[in-house]
Structures are given as structure tokens and as C-alpha cells.
Amino acid sequence: MPGFVSLVGVGPGDPGLLTLRGRRAIAAADTLLVDALVHPGVLRHARPDAEQLFVGKRGDQSSTGQEEINHMLLLRASQGRRVARLKGGDALIFGRGAEEAEFLAEHGIAFEVIPGVSAAIGATAYAGIPLTHREHSSSVALVTSRERPGRPADQGPLRAVASADTIVIFMGLRRLATDLATLIDSGRDPSTPAAIISAGTHPEQVVVTGTLADLPDRAATADVRSPALVVVGEVVRLRERLRWWDGPGLHGRRVLVARAAEQSAETADAFVDLGAAVVEIPMIRVGDPSRPEELSVALRSMAAGRYDVVAFTSANGVRRTFAALRSLGLDARAFGRARVAAVGPETARALSDSGITADAVAAEHRGVAVVDALASLPGIELAGCTVLLPRAEVASPGLSETLRARGAAVDDVPAYRTLGPSEEDRERLRDLWSSGGLDAVLLTSGSTARGIAETLGDALLPLPPGLIVASIGPTTSEVARSLGMPVHVEAAVYTLDGLRDALRDHYRQGAFAPP
Template sequence: MSGKVYLVGAGPGDPGLLTLKGARCLASCDAVVYDFLANPELLDLAPEGAERIYVGKKGGAHTMGQAEINRLLCALAAAGKTVCRLKGGDPFVFGRGGEEASALAQAGLAFEVVPGVTSAIAAPAYAGIPVSDRRAATEVAFVTGHEDPHKPSSTINWEALARIGTVVFLMGVKNLPHICAKLVEHGRDPATPAAAVRWGTTPAQQTLSGTLATLPGLVAAAGLKAPAITIVGPVVALREELAWYERLPLFGRRVLVTRAREQASRLSQGLAELGAQVIEVPTIAIAPPEDPKPLSTAIALLEDFHWLIFTSPNGVEAFFRALREAGRDVRALCAAKLAAIGPATAAALTARGLAADVTAATFQAEGLLDALQEQGLTGQRILLPRAAEAREVLPETLASWGNLVQVVPAYRSLPPAGSAAKLARALDEGLDAVTFTASSTVHNLMALLPLKRRPELIAANQAGRPIVAAIGPITADTAREYGLKVQVQPAQFTLPALIAALAGHFAAS
């Protein structure tokens, strides 16, 4: 039985602009065939076992010609596979999607088109330029800028374009002098506002504004290259008032996120919403304890404990996974009180229908001890499921109050595979900030670095790029032990506070 090809528009670059249907196609495919302009983050939406095939072209260098791509899609579909053909922008807007659809149709193979957000609209929008505005333009034209200026005659109707309110040229930065000259030649005022936007909708976005007469020179002086689009018309003048994206507090800042992959999304999303270019290099992989017996034994005897104390969302997740594996559920906790080291850990309990009896105001053992001391805690049996390696201040202090404390490893924090190469690449390309959300992220990041590169990172950090942002004092102290300077530390030890503090730092600098 033949498969099916979904021609999916990947959007203009911001992964958040992928359509819901496009995401569903990715999530259920057997193979992804993707272009240079498709954001690599989107590949994470595909099943782990899906085949990933790159067929992009960059600067004229083709990984695979269009005829070969057509044959590849047909072969995959004929083999019974569900294929997500991921194309930058919209597949039918100068994306050669029509040619691929024709090849599939002629081969009698099933296909479906999933439109995407085209850069012709999105890149101007992120640059603060509405392609239509009743105050400035009531008609819009989208034009390919990828014509050879040396052709005997152009297939573009320059005379008509010179009279249209807004004209958007895609793939035209290389031919920009020719484009501007042609519009002026056919009657467009040389003083007409014009702008070029490179890598639109991404933190690498670069916008140059001028006029038909000046824009080619500005682009040449800045060395602005593809991928870029050009917008011509009075609407460009609205950018001065409407340029929202490039004014975000973290716009263009390259920020390293070192959390475990399972936990990175909240921090990464919060940073990206403020304009940051987030580079995720997980320094922690969460794994089961080497010996699961102490935890499973404790779970079998849960009724014997007066208190369960959780010190991280990871601990909550690991404990309840073991509870399920033991064939038990939350009813086994009916006799115990619950304590959480901070609001994130308390929220992990709330997600399971449980309310913490005690929650520390700060995300550190000392804060939880202050809160527990108010309970007059003594003579109690306490279960503490936590990471295999952790500070001893909490169990030791609880024991000194006359409690019987049983510490069981619920999970381990390990360096993940592949992160060393990602970290080296991120440092080579330059970083503005490195975020640490636990002491283990500091230890593991430094362990990922070759010894000869550690002094380079420390020296660069001391010089102010990258800065280090630590979620709390314990994490900050760990960073300082390695010789790092901590420039950002929020008053509250939470992810939202860390994000806000980082944004405040760059806004003030």
C-alpha cells in the first residue's frame, strides 16, 4: 500500500509560527524531508525513529537537485511511508511545492498541502512593517527577486509593480541594485521607503531601512546576505513606530540553557518570548537510581512515615513513577504530610492532586528547614526521596532535631550524550549568557568542557561575555568555585525570576 506525502509549510523561521496541522503531520510521519530554511527545532516534533533527510540549498550549493527531490518523495511514498516534506515559509509561495505536488500526482501517489506562514508577510511584521495599511497601501504584490539581471528580457511586469502600493521581493538581496533600478526606471519615486529584512522572525533578524535610492548601498555596506526579503512602499515608514520585535529586552542575545531536556522548555520558552536566541545544551540527563531497591522498599512501607519531603520536581516525578510501578497510587500517602522545597516542587505535587503542607519560600534546603522548624518537627519518621548526589544539610539538620530520616535515591543526574559537541559549537559561535538552575548544571557543564577550554570560558566570563545567571545562592557559589563570575542572581529562586533578572541586566547594560 502506498504512503502519503504532506507538503508542509514550516513557516518563516520562528518555530512558534508552525501551524497546528503542520505539527500533527510532523508528529505522525515516518520520514521528514526538510530544507535549509526550515527551523531545525521543528525536527524535534517528529518521532524519534523517523528518518530525517536534508535536501536544502544554501548560497547556490544544492544538496539535491529539484528533480532528485521529486524522485525521493515519490520513492518514499511508493514504499508506503508517511512523509512530511517540510518547506520554509509556504510550499506554494515561491517554494516549488507545486512542482513536487505535480510529480506526486503524475505518479499516482497521495499528497496533501498544509499551508504555512510565508516570510513575505511574517518577516515584515516582525520588523514592524505591515504589508498593507489603509493609511499607506491598499494593494500588495509578492515577487520573486531571483531573476538573472542579464537575461535579454524580464518576465516581471515592472511597469505594473511600479504603481502598486507595497511590493515584497523574496530571494532578491543579491539582485537588489537591479530591482531598485528597474522600479525607478518604470516610474517609482527614488525616495520611496524600502527595507531589507534578513532571517526574519528569528533572534538573528537584521533590518535595514532606507529608500529605493539608498537601500542597495546600505545592504552592501552592511554585508547583508540571503536569506532576506525586500519591502518597497510607504508602509516601510511605519517601522519607526511599530518595530516591536527588535525592541524586546533580550532580542538577539544568545543564551545557553543547561537544564535537562525534559525541563528546558519552560526556561527556553520564557527567554525566547523576550527575543533571546536560546541554545539548549542539556548538562543533565535524568536517569533511574543505580539501585532501585531502597526506593521501592520505602514505597512498600509508606504508611510508616509521618512526612515525605520533596526537594525538586525531578524527585516528585521519580517518586510517583516508582509508586505506579509498585502498583500503588496517591491513597498510599493518606497518613503522611508533604513538604516541598519551593513553588516549582509544590506545583509538581499539585499536578498530581496533592497540596504540600509546607512549602519553602526559597528554593534551598535552608529555606525549607526554616519552614519546617515552625512545625516543631521532632520524633517523626521522614522519607526524603531525592537525587543520588545532594547536600546533606537537610537530612542532617532534621536528624539533629530528633527525627528518624530515611534518605533514598530516587534518580541520578548524568551528563547527556552529545552535549559536549553542542557546547563546543555554542562557545565557538559566541554566547551572551549562560544560565545555571542547579549546582549539578554547573558541575556537569564544566565536566563537558575539555580542560584547555575551561580557562577560555572563565576569562571570557570575567570580561563580561558571556555573563553567568544563577538561579540561587547555592548554584552561584558552585559557579564561583570554578572561577566564574556570577553577574545575575534573582531575589526569588524561580525560573520566572531568573528570566526577569536576566532581562533587567541586559536592559540596564
């Protein structure tokens, strides 16, 4: 079977800018050739068994030469493999994608080009600088400041576009002073607004504004690093009005997500969307319960009509229950007449993904809220009601005790077991904690709090200077405090969104250190 190559532009940094077609190509690939500027989050979409080769091209400093990259593409495609060649930004804008496409065409290899969000589009948008504006710009020029190997510096292309309303210079840091002086020599007013954008669309994004005359000096005193994009034109003046990404709040804050790997991505995305630099170190793992036969017995009883209500308190409980159903040759029909309740929107989504719409959703992760949600179900009287709770092997007894106090018959059955972190993840957390490399820690459950405290031991306290501990709700906060961990921020709404909003508001109010 002939191979196939997808030349995929993955965007300038933020993995959320990957296109749907790009994601499909990555998911289908047997081999991925990955440039240095590709965000690791993009690789989440790859198959676990896919070969990943990091070819590390970054400007003129390439760890893998272009000829070698071409050979790798040819070799793997000739072996009948589907190859995804991942390139930062757009593959055909100053990315040598056209050269690779030519090479593939010359060797008879089928390929496709999947456009990506160019840095010229993405980085400027995230900086609050539009490329065009009816009152300020009706023409845009894209040029590169990078010199071609073996050729003398050539300012001709820059001079040729000097009259464009908006000029975007790729790889513009190293020759910043020379390039802007060339534009002035070519007739641009020295007071023309200009900006340089470093790490565009990343949480570490830095934007420095000035004029053609003073931007080099301003950039020299700021934390501007390559790759950097330079924008010249009146549109730069709009930044302060249109700035949305790198304002006060979570932008640039290093936030620890310590949830189990199965849930970490969703949590990380919620904070990345607001500009946080998320560090994912799972402090818990989800495993099979010690007595899996108990869940099997309960599920067979459910299929036989024993339960009036099945209540799920976590997405892990949902996933493990449905895995157990499949192992028994059963599916969603096994719920039969039982009403289904969920704690929180994340648990309800997990049910929906499995083909079940929750009859009741408790907004808060508290026993009373769950009981109230169950009591609100039409035709359900808690007194005499049979309830199945498939949840963690070690769980708070409050919910089952409250239900029994209301007269319900409760089967509290372990659907999964919460395990501690791997030794590798323990070491990562210890190193990060000791280096002071975090701004905030998210506690999404008592288990994550326990995992952090047990991993750090005596090193937990005192907290690193300026570190904020943010909790999803009072139950989790209670566990954290029992472990000696202070809680500085607690979500008013006990959901992931509530936690995100509480931490964002904390920083927006200028509370940059623990109260």
C-alpha cells in the first residue's frame, strides 16, 4: 500500500489553534516528524503507537538537516506509512513546506498540504494588533529577516515593501535595528508605530511597542527572545484598546494540574484558554478496585432491575462502570428502569459520552446537594429507595450516610481504586517545588491534595514564596487543611469552571501573593 504525507501547519503556539483537518491527520499518522516550534499539546492527538521523530528545525540552527528530513519522509512513505510532517505556523509561509512538497512530488509520493494559522495571523491577533483596519491599513506585506545560508544579507525585499500599510517581519529579533533602519531609509517616518512579539500565542508571550526609531532600544531592555515577529504600521496603536490575551489574570502564570492523566487534559485546556502555563504532573492514578467482583455483582443486579437510582460522583466512576459493563457483555440498556444522577457537569458529560443523559445533576460536590438532586426526581421517595453508588474504593462516607439517614438502601460499591503517583512524577514535583517554579496549585479533589502532601512530605511547608493554593470546594479544602496545606482561593461554584474563575479573579484583583 503506498504511503502518504500530510504537511501540517499546526499554528504558532497555542495548541487550540490546530485545525480540525490537521488534528485528523495527526490522529491517522503512523509517523510524525515534528519541528521545534510545535507545542507538545498538539501531540495529544497522536496515536499512542505512532512513531514520533523530533527534527528540531528552528531558523538556521537545525538539529536535523533538510536533506535528512527529506530522506526520512521518503523512506517512511516508501514503506507505506502515513506520515504527518508538523510545522509551526503555516507550512507554506517561510516554513520550507513548499520545498518538501516539491521533493515529494519529484519522488512520486502522494501528499497533502493542510494550512495552519500563520504567526502573522495568530501572534498579532493574540497581541491585540489587527493586520488590517478600514481606517488604518488596506495592505499587508510579509517578509523574512532570516538570511539564506551562503548568501549576503539582502535588504531588497524589505525596501520593496516599505510603503505597505502594515509590514510583518518574520524572525525579526536578530536584525531588528538594521531592518527598522532600512525602513526609515526607504522613506518610512521614524515615528511610525512598531511592535515586536516574542512567543506569540504562548503563555510566555511578550509584546513590546514603540516606534521605528526607538523599538530596538525598548526591546533590548525587555525579555524578548526568538522566535519573534515584528509588526510595523498604524495598526500597532490599537493594541492597548484591543489587548485581550496577555492582560491581568492567569496569563503567564505557571499552574500545577495534579489530576489523574485521564482528566488532566480537560483541566489543562480550561486554564490554557486563559493564558496560563500549565504543568501537568498527575498525583493520582486510577486503577482497578481490590474487589472487582463486587462491581460485577452490582451491575448484574442493576440489569435485573434492583436499583431505583444509580448515582455517579465522578467521571472516573462513569468510565470504570461502563468498562465493567462491557466486560460483562452489557451496555447502557442495563440501567433499565433506574434513574441516573451525576455530581457536577464533568460527570454528566462523561455519562452523555457513554450514551446516558443524567436525570438529575447536582451542581455541588457535597452530600446534601446530591441528596437534594435525588429527592427532586419525579416519582422518587428516598425512604425505601434502592441506590447504587459506584465510586472510589476509598471515598467520603458522608453521601451514603446521608442517604441512609433519609431511609434509602444504599450499595456503596468500589468501581476504581485511587493509586499514588509514579516515582517519576514524584521526582518532577519535588524538583519543581524546590525550584519555586510554580505560581499556583490546583486542588480538584482530596486525593490530589493527599498525593501532593505525601509526595513532598516535610518539604511541603513552608510553601514556596508567592505560591497560591486553589481548591475546587469546601470538601477538598477541608482535606488540604487537615494535611497542613493552607488554602488561599476556594471556588464559590464547586466545578472546574468555578475554580478557574476564582483563581483568575484572585489575580485580577491584584492579589499576587498569598493573603
